[in-house]
Amino acid sequence: MSHNLSQQTKKTTRVRGLFAAAVVLAGAFGTVTHAAAQVTPPPTPDAIAVPAGNSPYLVGHASGSQGYTCLPTSTGDAAWNPTARPEATLFTDLFGQPFQIITHFQSINANPKPNVTVPRSGNATWQGSLDSSRVWMVKKSGIDAGSDPASCPNTGSIQCLLLESVGNAKGPTGGNLLARTTFIQRLNTAGGAVPTTACTVGQTELVPYTADYFFFRADTQ
Numbered sequence: 001m002s003h004n005l006s007q008q009t010k011k012t013t014r015v016r017g018l019f020a021a022a023v024v025l026a027g028a029f030g031t032v033t034h035a036a037a038q039v040t041p042p043p044t045p046d047a048i049a050v051p052a053g054n055s056p057y058l059v060g061h062a063s064g065s066q067g068y069t070c071l072p073t074s075t076g077d078a079a080w081n082p083t084a085r086p087e088a089t090l091f092t093d094l095f096g097q098p099f100q101i102i103t104h105f106q107s108i109n110a111n112p113k114p115n116v117t118v119p120r121s122g123n124a125t126w127q128g129s130l131d132s133s134r135v136w137m138v139k140k141s142g143i144d145a146g147s148d149p150a151s152c153p154n155t156g157s158i159q160c161l162l163l164e165s166v167g168n169a170k171g172p173t174g175g176n177l178l179a180r181t182t183f184i185q186r187l188n189t190a191g192g193a194v195p196t197t198a199c200t201v202g203q204t205e206l207v208p209y210t211a212d213y214f215f216f217r218a219d220t221q
Contacts, residue, residue: 041185041214044151047141048162050183050216058177058215060102064088065206066158066192070199078201082194084158086124087206090213100129102178104213109136111169123166126184126213131175137163137184151187158192158209161185183216 039056050056066084073079090102107125109118111134123136140162146155163184170179192209199205 039214042151042187044160044185044187045143045148047143048151048160048185050162050185053219054182054216055219056214057217058092058101060090060092060213060215061098062088062090062104062209062211062213064104064210065208067204067206068195070201070203070205072201078199080195080199080205084192084194084207088209088211090126102126102128102213107136109167110134112136112167113165116166118167124163126178126181126215128171128175128177131173131177132171133175133178134167134169134171135165135178135181135184136167138166140164140183145189145193151185152189154188154190156193157189158211160187160189160211178215180217180221181215182218185214185216186211187214188212 039059041056041059064087066086068080068082068084070078071081085106086104088104089100090104091098092101093099104124104126106122109116109123109125112118123138125134125136127134142159142161143152144159145152145157148160152160161184163186165182168179168181170176189211190209192207192211195205195207
């Protein structure tokens with residue numbers, strides 16, 4: 001009898017724990033969604049301005065790395081390929097603490113828009129940590145770091161960018177945090193630039209970086 005009672009107590013405690021976790025996650029998601037209405041990106045040059053008809057709804061403060069590979073050149077030497085593979089985690093402030101909302105990486109575009117050719121190397125991807133919704137992006141334009149004090153002040157860092165969606169997908173349970181994203185601005189970059197050291201073919205290097213990613217939706221959605 002005591003054994004059965006003990007098992008039932010453990011089961012009840014586990015269920016209560018899962019329920020409490022679900023409530024916390026639901027509250028966190030609601031807070032993230034509510035904060036969307038308060039997003040105000042810094043002014044940017046026209047070169048990386050988001051087209052009219054789109055409004056910011058979310059910002060994530062990223063910390064991660066840009067991965068570079070050393071490749072052979074046409075002269076027989078070796079040099080770092082300027083095309084990087086991103087890996088980062090995006091956070092927002094929740095109850096005074098950083099809270100993970102999105103992961104950023106490279107992946108195959110699983111739901112491309114019409115007339116989009118999916119490269120074998122994949123596209124830059126952002127995936128919601130709470131609902132697994134995704135958006136795939138390509139670079140539309142960029143400005144050099146240090147060229148604009150308001151939005152891209154850190155000389156020697158990776159470019160600040162305007163990125164455009166080439167595919168979106170809801171999460172497995174219908175989550176749509178990123179499923180309607182049209183554009184992303186990568187601003188306030190720090191670090192992440194192509195290595196300047198000599199290299200040997202096949203060598204790789206991860207360069208740390210931080211940035212602010214501002215997410216936009218079409219006003220008509």
